[in-house]
Amino acid sequence: NAGVTQTPKFRILKIGQSMTLQCAQDMNHNYMYWYRQDPGMGLKLIYYSVGAGITDKGEVPNGYNVSRSTTEDFPLRLELAAPSQTSVYFCASSDRLGNYGYTFGSGTRLTVV
């Protein structure tokens, strides 16, 4: 049982480049989330999904896009990377019944130069 798997762990992008951060979970969770964490700060919600084919914006969605074609996968797309997107990105999942506790991935550290 791998939990939530994020790839890559580290990445350096040049301004204007694009990339996709991958997230996969094997717990059959309906809910999945993308958060970003800037240095010394708490986490802020970028996008979330309550099931395959359903996504919605969080607190800081500008500059990002998501898709949810399967229950397992929830990729985050960065278009036209900017220095302000330098951050650590965390994917998480949770069930919708009973205990709503989050399971987080190990994070992707992204630097835009």
Add this chain to the structure above:
Amino acid sequence: GIQVEQSPPDLILQEGANSTLRCNFSDSVNNLQWFHQNPWGQLINLFYIPSGTKQNGRLSATTVATERYSLLYISSSQTTDSGVYFCAVDAAAGNKLTFGGGTRVLVKP
């Protein structure tokens, strides 16, 4: 949106000491979770506790929903307890958490 404030922002403990971390929130919530972020950045869910009291080993948490606060107790602290503790809440459906700024804990041997 809902506001989440954690105190104190920093805490230095001697190994073996006890401590209490506080989380205040600005509105009624249907979901509250405590997380520990270790020095390597990994986030671990400690408690899902929208109300009441729970205990897990040396850690326990209490949420008083009517007074809009939650407390995390660390007893007999160990160096492995070092890291940042986050409180996060959700005031609506969808399990979308809003995080506080965290309490940074350093346990010295």
